[in-house]
Amino acid sequence: MALTVRIQKRYGDFRLDVDLSAETGRALALLGASGCGKSVTLKCIAGIDRPDRGRIELDGRVLFDSGAGIDLPPQRRRVGFLFQNYALFPHMTVERNVAVCLGRLDKRRRQARTAELLALLHLEGQAALYPRQLSGGQQQRAALARILAAEPRVLLLDEPFSALDSFLKWQLEQELREVLDRFPGPVVWVSHDRGEVFRNCPRVCVLDAGRSSPVMDMAELMSNPGTVGAARLSGCKNFAALRPGPAPGLVEVPAWGLTLQVSAPWREGLTTLGLRAHHLHPAEAGEANAFPCQIVRVTEDTSAVLAALRPDAASPGAPLLWMELPKEHWAALPDRDRLLAAVRPEDLMLLE
């Protein structure tokens, strides 16, 4: 079972151009900054919004095809949409919210199925409550129960945790995972939180200013994101312009005054070097790609220390290099002003 989407839409100056596919069993993350078109993409798939051009197919059923003039109403698409605010009907109890989506069943079967879904989502005790009496997590589960009642063929999750306090997220993520693992269709999970999707989605499509990157494995996004936009969304903090070095396997970074060994081959179109903060570390004796730096600024995070470095050979105005070290490694440093930093050649990301 698969969902394929190839759509274009214009909003004034904003252009949405998305090409993605998702299959059962391998949740697809749609990762992008806010305002990049993620929610609109989901709404186009659900039929709530309408693309200008393109085609949307679910399990071989055409949901939308501008060329053939096909545009199924949302009611006939069988797309499960988990809204950011869950969109529970506030004037109906939890039980009623689920039951109204089971209108196709007779009364007895409807009651039985409602009870079954509420049990599945651990909401037996909340059946008679109204949405506003529920916690954020319970609201999310009620919304999921309601969606499952409609028996969708695909699940779309729009920032499922944006309405929740972060300390609740961990537990709820596990619960949502349970539902997703059992769901017999593709799942698209929209988020701007790379940690959230890294933990839960094996596949990822990066949406940058309305344009989608090819769908790739999550591991590949981390090791070889390909573009600056994707690298930034994957959490990379250090970027600088790049040019080929004097020999194969070398690149030059003029801003930092560095010539670095890389393991990836040079190719046309490369413009930028990406360097993850946690890949930068105090150099071991004799390590390649080592360069002396001044430590300009230090920020302590909950579990790590972030240090801003200026390479000695850096040109004026060059961006600082962020290094992330576990606290105990930082504590073990002999000197807090100067550092010989290094990065392994295979950790350097060459980007377009």
Added chain:
Amino acid sequence: MDWFPLYNSVRIAAVSTALVFFLGIFAAHWIAKAPRLVKGVLDVVLTLPLVLPPTVVGWLLLLALGPRRPLGAWVQAAFGLRLTMTWQSAIFAAVAVSFPLMYRTARGAFESFDGTLAQAGRALGLSNFYIFWRVQMPICRQGILAGTVLAFARALGEYGATSMLAGYTPGRTATVSTTVYQLWRTGQDALALRWVLVNLGISAAVLLAVNLLERKEGRSWP
């Protein structure tokens, strides 16, 4: 005391409120989705009767419905029905002046309705009819109810356009408000006062009923 004016006022207000209820809701629903220019123009046109003097509304209605005007003459010729000077004529007047109240309060309620609820309902396979009547309307019920009551109260108290369209014929077209004027004009102050008290009583009762109703319903979904 002849109670006909009260009976007449209530039936006129009831019929016109029933009409205005649906007209106002559908106008509000449609216009909410219309393009901006259409919305702006229609909004002005539909709200005008609220700010125009009722006599101007009455004059305009007579322009359309009067017995020597095309529409009035045609209805008279085709169906033998007079559109003016009957108790039903007052319905036209009541609808025209109370419609903007229903329309504007319904529109305000619909505008504050969270559109994602309708979107969610559609994605869940619920019909647009169900979503409108069973989701949107109950959630907007306070605004709708307020609009209905205001429209009813306005229709009940309508004087200017009514007196021009339906006139004052005791036992046929007399309403509470035209009766009060007639009694005052003919110096029957004691009787006029009685009708004034009746009017005050009805209005207060209607408003009180709504307040109680809203408080009771307000408890049902927190």
